[in-house]
Amino acid sequence: MSLPSLSSREYLERLPGTTFRRLYQQPSTALAIFRRMLPHLAKTFAMALLYMTKPLPLADLDLWVRPGSKRQRDEALSLLNRLHMVTITAPSRDDPQAVSLTKAFSSSLRLALTGGGDHQSFGVPANDLETANVDVQFLDDFARAQWEGILHYIVSNVGDGMRQAGEGPTAGVKQLLEAGHMVTRQKRSGGGITQAGFSFLLQEVNAQVWTLLLLWIENAEKMGMDSVEVLSFLFMLGSLELGRAYSTTILTASQKEMLTHLVDFGLAYIPPSTPNQFFPTRLATTLTSDASALRSVAAGFDNALSAGAGTAGFIIIETNYRLYAYTSSPLQIAVLSLFTKLTTRYPNMVSGRITRESIYRAISHGITSEQVISYLSTHAHPQLLKVATAKGAPVLPPTVVDQIRLWQIENERMKATPGFLFKDFESQKEYDGCVKYADEIGVLVWKNDGKRMFFVNRMEQLRDYIKSRKVK
Amino acid sequence: MDSVDATEHYDTTIQGVPPSLLVIVLDTNPHAWALLSPTLPLSKAIANILVFINAHLAANHANQVAVVASHCHRAVWLYPRAPSSSEDVEMTDQTPPDLNDANKYRPFALIEDSLLASLRDLIATTTEDDIATTNTTQMAGALTLALSYINRATVNFSDADSSSKTASTAIENPENTSSLQSRILVVSVSGDLAHQYIPIMNTTFAAQRLRVPIDILKLAGDTVFLQQASDTTKGIYMQLSNPQGLLQYLMMAFLPDQTSRKHLVPPTQQVVDFRAACFCHRRVVDVGFVCSICLSIFCSPPEGAICLTCSTHLALGDYGAKPAVVARKKKKKRRINGAMETPSGSATPAPVE
Known part of the structure; x- marks a missing residue:
């Protein structure tokens, strides 16, 4: 799964079931969560179940899935379950387990597919004449200016003399960044930027937007705003069309208030002449599309952000750890300098090396090797991608990737995984069954066959499984 | 420590699922639909297919769809609509009718509107002579249109994806995970297609070479060659015993694209007529x-x-x-x-x- 959906999905998974029921009231939300949060196989399952009149017995579902793909099946089902999209009947002696979509979700998704109803959740377009100066180009520029302002504000605290003369984000955004521990006011040796800030910088734009929005939502909850309203508004934004004006008349009060914040983030634009209209920008309309769509069809927002560079990727890295980045954006250079020893700067390119010291420095700032690697691979130059697809090889040179990991591990010998330990099994058979199941659903972290103990990072499904064994 | 040399980490570059293009060839043979109307009128079938199209588009932001009608004397584009005048004119999505319905996702509404409008056009321009002179359908022509559209879409997609990659490599390596995955779905109601044997088999082999599966959904009648087409291209062939349940068949059997078909057991035909x-x-x-x-x-x-x-x-x-x-x-x-x-x-x- 791609990185960006993780943070938002984790947030959603934490929500209680009642919140989901209310979220799924809106067809646009149901559609957006369906499109954005599910792995491919889960979407297939959901669609197959959508118009089924009776619950589908799990045994039948197993027949449909190839035996080799049991793991994917279990992952898909478990995620559907966690997002409260399906209900699986409890195992019992009389009835076999069956799966069906939850009522709220299925009726909303059907409404989304067929149209109709009176939910107005796909945005009411404004019928007034559109203001002439608002075109797609203008919106892109506006969104870029706002978003880069925020990023510059975070980066400029690194203290590399990269401070920009721009006006920077509004006070509200600054407060938000501090509340989210992205930056701190205390200027200590490491500068004002924190580990969270670094990992934020290294993400794709789409993931950054989500991170910031989730942060904002958490804050909004404290201010007494309803997270359901806020979330449905976000998901609605994702279904709007770029370059069209929408009316603010049907929005609730808190959604209207939210809109002003979204303008600060660059997600929406309100023309000064007509304050009851708003234009979603590309940042907003791509909220619910996934990574592959962003890179190709929706003209990846990186395009818009990496000013000047025509393509999404700009980094070439060689097996001898040399790095060439075709960029002139101070922001990108500042990010690169976090983990690279930059040596030369040309008008359209910087070059440098990845060294042990530079990676150490990054790690001491709290950046992990995975973050560095994922940053490099998401911003890899098309040439690297082309060679990689032609040869069927990985995008980044394996030597470099391994070495970056090894440099990190030199310092970090221990890794913590929160989870649950299962022990004291009655019989070897019971132990074997549970371990096998845990492995199949992909939650097994560690096991010791001799002591009959194993460790998992998620236990809801396993608990049900053990219960169902007890029943038998 | 074993996470260090875990080579599966190299695979993490393949992110997400490649978008897929679905080309639907809709058999609009008036004779066949007239026979079928007691169980499944055309309007109802179209409504079901529209929901199916929406479901396909809902699965991924980048998914595309195209619909060709295989009519009695000609094959016609239903969506996207053919350019009105000369072929040099850029396709215009001029849809003046009011689409400002906030209860419908706008892309869905656009497709529905365009598809229905061109279908009405098609039916309006069909004269009685047209119907009287033939009782079959231009399946071969429609399949050819579908294949050429897929070809163009693949080239466009790989161009947009990375300008340096030449289009020819994208066509020759459809297994390439990042390229557009295309498939054809034929909703067929007509029977005998023997007079189009050669063109249909030619398109079948072309599809096989492009690795485009041809799925056949047979509502009525039986044609030998469409069976062979789906068998050769590793598509799905399904003859519906009760066409009322069309939507469920569509959603369950025909919605999964190539990516999910890797994980699913496809419905198969036991006997293929190879005559x-x-x-x-x-x-x-x-x-x-x-x-x-x-x-x-x-x-x-x-x-x-x-x-x-x-x-x-x-x-x-x-x-x-x-x-x-x-x-x-x-x-x-x-x-x-x-x-x-x-x-x-x-x-x-x-x-x-």
């Missing part, structure tokens, strides 16, 4: 005569033993009008009379000298 049609009378034959030079098939030996396709003079031996479905005993008798010595070769006319 061919003869080139002379377009009859479906069990046993026929094959030109040994150009492999043309004939239901009876052609006039004067000259192949109708390549004009080669063929030696028929002393072959009678009856094809060689003969019992073993009879064969022995024939061999005594006949000049041909090999019993198996006797059915194939050999070229003269």
Whole structure:
């Protein structure tokens, strides 16, 4: 799964079931969560179940899935379950387990597919004449200016003399960044930027937007705003069309208030002449599309952000750890300098090396090797991608990737995984069954066959499984 | 420590799922739909297909769809609509009607509106003469349109994806995970397509080469060649016993794209009818005569033993009008009379000298 959906999905998974029921009231939300949060196989399952009149017995579902793909099946089902999209009947002696979509979700998704109803959740377009100066180009520029302002504000605290003369984000955004521990006011040796800030910088734009929005939502909850309203508004934004004006008349009060914040983030634009209209920008309309769509069809927002560079990727890295980045954006250079020893700067390119010291420095700032690697691979130059697809090889040179990991591990010998330990099994058979199941659903972290103990990072499904064994 | 050299981490570069293009070939043969109307009227079928299209588009932001109608005399684009005047004109998505319905996702509304409008156009322009003169459908033409559209979409996609990658590599390596995954779904209601045997088989082989599966959803009638098309291209063939449940069949069997089909057991047809049609009378034959030079098939030996396709003079031996479905005993008798010595070769006319 791609990185960006993780943070938002984790947030959603934490929500209680009642919140989901209310979220799924809106067809646009149901559609957006369906499109954005599910792995491919889960979407297939959901669609197959959508118009089924009776619950589908799990045994039948197993027949449909190839035996080799049991793991994917279990992952898909478990995620559907966690997002409260399906209900699986409890195992019992009389009835076999069956799966069906939850009522709220299925009726909303059907409404989304067929149209109709009176939910107005796909945005009411404004019928007034559109203001002439608002075109797609203008919106892109506006969104870029706002978003880069925020990023510059975070980066400029690194203290590399990269401070920009721009006006920077509004006070509200600054407060938000501090509340989210992205930056701190205390200027200590490491500068004002924190580990969270670094990992934020290294993400794709789409993931950054989500991170910031989730942060904002958490804050909004404290201010007494309803997270359901806020979330449905976000998901609605994702279904709007770029370059069209929408009316603010049907929005609730808190959604209207939210809109002003979204303008600060660059997600929406309100023309000064007509304050009851708003234009979603590309940042907003791509909220619910996934990574592959962003890179190709929706003209990846990186395009818009990496000013000047025509393509999404700009980094070439060689097996001898040399790095060439075709960029002139101070922001990108500042990010690169976090983990690279930059040596030369040309008008359209910087070059440098990845060294042990530079990676150490990054790690001491709290950046992990995975973050560095994922940053490099998401911003890899098309040439690297082309060679990689032609040869069927990985995008980044394996030597470099391994070495970056090894440099990190030199310092970090221990890794913590929160989870649950299962022990004291009655019989070897019971132990074997549970371990096998845990492995199949992909939650097994560690096991010791001799002591009959194993460790998992998620236990809801396993608990049900053990219960169902007890029943038998 | 074992996370260090875990080589599966190299695979993490493949992110997400490649977008897929679904081309629907809708058989709009008026005769067949008239027969089908008591169980499943066209309007209802269209409504079901629209929901199916929306479901396909809902699965991924980058998914695309195209619909071709295979009508009685011609194949027509339903979506995207064909350019109105000359072919140089850029396609215009001029949809003046009011689409400002906030209760419908706008892309869905656009497609529905355009598809219905062009379908109405198609029906309005169909004259009684058109219907009276034929009772079949231009399936071969529609499939050809679909394949050329897929070709263009693939080239466009790989261009947009990375300008440096040449289009030809994208077409030759459709297994390439990042390229557009295309498939064709034929919603077929007509029966006999024997007169289009050659073009249909040609498109089938072209699709096989492009690795485009052709899925067949058979609402009524039965055609040998569409069965063969889906079998050759590893598509899904399904004959619906009760067409009322069309939507559920669509959602369950035909919605999964190539990526999810890797994980699913596809519905299969047990028996594939591999019969061919003869080139002379377009009859479906069990046993026929094959030109040994150009492999043309004939239901009876052609006039004067000259192949109708390549004009080669063929030696028929002393072959009678009856094809060689003969019992073993009879064969022995024939061999005594006949000049041909090999019993198996006797059915194939050999070229003269």
